[in-house]
Amino acid sequence: MNMDEMVAWLSRRWVIGAGFMAAAGLAALPILATLVSLPVLLIFLCSPTYMVHQVEEHHHDRFRRFVNDTLFAGRCAMTRRDVLIVNVPVVWGLNLGAAYAAYFLTPAAGMVAGYAMLVNAMGHLIAAARLHGYNPGLLSAALLFVPLGTAVVVTAGPLQSTSVAWHFAALGGALVVHIAIAASAFWRAGMSTGRMLG
Template sequence: MVRSYLEAHWVAAALCMGIALLLLLPLGVPGGDRALLLIYLASPIYMLHQVEEHLGDRFRRYVNGVVFGGVEALTPGDVLLINLPGVWGINLAALYAAYFIDPGWGLAAAYLILVNGITHVAMAAHLRAYNPGLASAALVFIPFGLYAVLHIPGTGLQHVFALVIAIGLHAAIALHARHRARAGRAVVGVAG
């Protein structure tokens, strides 16, 4: 029951939370630290992108219909798990790691935004069409992600670790969707 409620309403929560987190910004970031500010901003920026991307279940329907030819490669439950524990959880963990350990351990939030932005643009170029989330990915994610990656101090290890997390999450999503699509096609082939 809770899961179905979240599946139906998480995008509205993203809009409210994204705006609320931005409204809290004037209260400041501890120490006025630019790196912490950038890592903090990753969450509301991502949440507002998720509204463009997922309002009306647009992205899931686009991926299933256009990318996978009508096969259900992503379910509402998949989208919920990708975005709440995946994106929101990684961004929260990055903020805590940056605050309590070192700013460089928060770079995953910046790379997550940058990799997602590049993914949207690459998908649009490959399919020669708009995909839900493309506008905010191209206009906000790529510039913000580049700026954050260049201005959050970190060691080479911290950059590699963050990039592996971002690419790993996106690769896991793609592999999961392909696996579900193949399984769906196999079922249709057996039934047909």
């Protein structure tokens, strides 16, 4: 199996895998709650919660088709490979890294997971307001990301002089990730337009 075949194979299966992994992560919460502090527990909870969001968002390739067809008027702004890379190594890696940082360093070091949820939710809510309707992932972003992201930020980094830098770093990291994803989509859409015109 070459790389393209592997990506195609994973692209067809990662969403269902996310659903099972979310269930496994949530099942472990009662044990973890006895072992770690509340901020660390909430940061860990970002992973299975994000996976629940990914199931809503990407089931039947809904989000990619929404981005290409609705937001970019039929241009190819996002491929299945893009979706896979953003959601598996980037999102899962960010949340895993945040949980480790929160546990081994300080909870404030894991706040990027909470801020990433809030930035993501803001994107879904703005799109819903502008388009006057549902977009894939909106429900879990509004009902899960907003309260959990807020809880992470409030509990992991209480506003003190010692945590302000962590807040800026975490918010900056979350914004950089989302801006890079958006920039990639605009770049690919522009390339797609160039190929169609050429």
